[in-house]
Amino acid sequence: MANPVTEFWRRYRRNGAAVVGLAILCVVVAMALSAPVFFPTNPLRLVGPAELWPLTDARFPLGTDSLGRDIAAQLAHGAGTTLIIGLVASLVATTIGVGIGAAAGYYGGLVDDVLMRFTEIFQTIPNLIFLLALVAVLGPKIEHVVIGIGLISWTSVARLVRAEFMTLREREFVLASRAMGMSDLRIIVTQILPNAIPPVIVLASLIVAGAVLFESALAFLGLSDPNIASWGGLIGEGRLLIRTSWYVCALPGLAILLTVLALNLIGDGLNDVLNPMLKNR
Amino acid sequence: MNRTFLAVRRRLLQAVPVVFGIVAIIFLLLNLSPGDLVDVMAAEEQISDPQVLEQIRAEYGLDKPIYVQLANYVWNIVHLDLGYSFRHSQPVWDVIVERLPATLILMSVSMALALFIGGLAGVVASIKVNTLYDNLISVVAIIFFAAPSFWIGLMMMVLFSVKLGLLPVSGMYTIGGDYSLAGEIWDVTRHLVMPSFALGLFYAAIYARVMRASMLEVSGLDFIRTARAKGLGEKRVAFKHILRNALLPVVTLFGLQLGTMLAGSVVIESVFSWPGIGTLVFEAVLTRNFPLVMGVLLFGSILVVIANLAVDLVYMRLDPRIELR
Numbered sequence: 202m203a204n205p206v207t208e209f210w211r212r213y214r215r216n217g218a219a220v221v222g223l224a225i226l227c228v229v230v231a232m233a234l235s236a237p238v239f240f241p242t243n244p245l246r247l248v249g250p251a252e253l254w255p256l257t258d259a260r261f262p263l264g265t266d267s268l269g270r271d272i273a274a275q276l277a278h279g280a281g282t283t284l285i286i287g288l289v290a291s292l293v294a295t296t297i298g299v300g301i302g303a304a305a306g307y308y309g310g311l312v313d314d315v316l317m318r319f320t321e322i323f324q325t326i327p328n329l330i331f332l333l334a335l336v337a338v339l340g341p342k343i344e345h346v347v348i349g350i351g352l353i354s355w356t357s358v359a360r361l362v363r364a365e366f367m368t369l370r371e372r373e374f375v376l377a378s379r380a381m382g383m384s385d386l387r388i389i390v391t392q393i394l395p396n397a398i399p400p401v402i403v404l405a406s407l408i409v410a411g412a413v414l415f416e417s418a419l420a421f422l423g424l425s426d427p428n429i430a431s432w433g434g435l436i437g438e439g440r441l442l443i444r445t446s447w448y449v450c451a452l453p454g455l456a457i458l459l460t461v462l463a464l465n466l467i468g469d470g471l472n473d474v475l476n477p478m479l480k481n482r
Numbered sequence: 483m484n485r486t487f488l489a490v491r492r493r494l495l496q497a498v499p500v501v502f503g504i505v506a507i508i509f510l511l512l513n514l515s516p517g518d519l520v521d522v523m524a525a526e527e528q529i530s531d532p533q534v535l536e537q538i539r540a541e542y543g544l545d546k547p548i549y550v551q552l553a554n555y556v557w558n559i560v561h562l563d564l565g566y567s568f569r570h571s572q573p574v575w576d577v578i579v580e581r582l583p584a585t586l587i588l589m590s591v592s593m594a595l596a597l598f599i600g601g602l603a604g605v606v607a608s609i610k611v612n613t614l615y616d617n618l619i620s621v622v623a624i625i626f627f628a629a630p631s632f633w634i635g636l637m638m639m640v641l642f643s644v645k646l647g648l649l650p651v652s653g654m655y656t657i658g659g660d661y662s663l664a665g666e667i668w669d670v671t672r673h674l675v676m677p678s679f680a681l682g683l684f685y686a687a688i689y690a691r692v693m694r695a696s697m698l699e700v701s702g703l704d705f706i707r708t709a710r711a712k713g714l715g716e717k718r719v720a721f722k723h724i725l726r727n728a729l730l731p732v733v734t735l736f737g738l739q740l741g742t743m744l745a746g747s748v749v750i751e752s753v754f755s756w757p758g759i760g761t762l763v764f765e766a767v768l769t770r771n772f773p774l775v776m777g778v779l780l781f782g783s784i785l786v787v788i789a790n791l792a793v794d795l796v797y798m799r800l801d802p803r804i805e806l807r
Contacts, residue, residue, distance in 0.1 A: 327782040
């Protein structure tokens with residue numbers, strides 16, 4: 202067996218679309234990392250004439266918005282916001298989902314019943330309305346946005362992990378661990394969880410994509426943190442200018458589209474590598 | 483008949499703890515929100531006498547311990563009393579019911595579009611698997627799956643309203659338009675085109691992918707080989723045999739996604755100023771009218787529970803082998 206990283210890459214690159222996705226994501230990450238270098242000042246500062254079309258002024262290659270703020274700077278800084286919110290929200294969702302799913306699948310019975318009803322509650326509540334209500338109640342801060350998105354995204358993880366645990370808990374290695382006198386927590390964390398993790402990684406990458414969309418919708422409605430440059434927020438402010446300067450909406454929307462697309466393609470690619478048995482489904 | 487009745491009863495009983503849990507979460511959110519009902523009232527009605535405020539608090543039971551308040555809240559909800567919206571000078575229930583038809587029209591048309599377009603695309607892709615059609619459908623589906631719906635809506639607005647002048651920009655009716663019945667239906671239809679596509683295309687993309695996968699899976703099963711061996715034509719096999727069975731996963735998804743679609747209509751309605759529940763809850767959030775926000779949240783959840791029950795019944799109809807858990 203070769204080096205696991207090269208082996209992983211060899212299998213991943215068989216999916217051409219997934220490689221394209223990874224390339225797009227690399228560009229977005231590069232944008233986010235280089236934003237403080239190329240655009241060192243606050244992107245929400247007024248710097249030029251208002252409603253300047255893209256490719257008309259060399260100082261503002263992508264033009265300016267209704268208040269004369271540089272769109273290129275806002276896009277570059279927005280990339281970081283988008284990625285961090287997406288990643289952390291997915292981490293929150295995965296943690297909640299793994300915790301609840303593992304307990305429900307491992308213990309079964311009454312614990313399972315109660316936890317699954319709890320999961321159904323969050324599946325039933327209209328997700329974005331719940332997010333709006335939560336952020337409105339707690340206040341429009343970035344932490345609250347992240348926690349809110351995590352809270353509406355974990356149910357699929359819980360169901361997946363529960364199903365995995367239900368099949369794994371009867372396997373011999375688990376019985377052996379139990380016979381050795383391992384505690385339940387140790388069996389769950391060190392024995393079953395590592396075997397259940399591959400499909401969870403795939404789902405987590407798809408949740409990042411979903412989280413990016415939720416954040417953009419929230420920012421578009423003007424209910425996210427107003428002091429942070431974000432793609433959705435830029436679209437929300439640009440929608441009033443749709444008759445004259447529709448590029449203000451078009452550009453950040455394209456950025457969201459490409460990022461979410463890239464994350465979905467990467468999810469597909471990871472699925473091919475990590476769950477090879479399901480490849481042809 | 484009897485079997486259906488038993489299944490419905492079981493599902494209803496299962497829904498009770500879920501609905502109660504939702505009520506508890508909403509009650510918790512209401513209590514976390516800054517200021518209570520009386521503070522909102524005081525701001526709206528401009529009452530400033532602290533003694534009067536205390537009196538109102540006592541009247542509404544807000545000075546009681548929290549579990550008594552929760553019990554009161556549940557008691558009120560059971561009687562369809564979701565609170566009072568001082569901004570509208572109407573009970574929350576009445577405000578919601580007034581705005582409900584617009585949202586139901588938008589949602590049902592979007593769902594129908596999504597099922598039709600997505601289903602058709604999925605069937606075509608599966609029949610012409612691994613051809614140019616299949617690849618084209620996959621690419622379009624994956625793009626609409628990634629695009630924010632509000633952005634699609636805005637871009638359609640730029641193209642069809644601003645540039646081409648074909649469709650009205652926003653709202654549901656033209657003010658001072660034709661008031662005959664046919665004229666009004668035509669008017670609403672024209673206003674409905676962009677919002678319903680903006681909301682529906684995301685789901686169409688999902689259904690196309692699921693439908694394709696499901697058609698391919700079913701077409702590998704034994705009974706399809708039997709049908710072909712009997713000498714049935716390809717069209718008949720595809721539509722009578724494969725499609726019927728391949729629809730099941732789509733129906734499941736349909737049920738699971740009603741809640742997210744209701745939530746998605748908040749964004750689309752506010753893009754197109756569609757006068758439904760979505761714009762209502764958005765305005766309520768902006769004006770911090772929490773009783774109304776929570777009312778919509780509860781109302782929407784119960785709508786989803788009922789719709790899921792209906793989907794389960796359709797499911798039993800489509801596949802009689804399925805016993806409802």
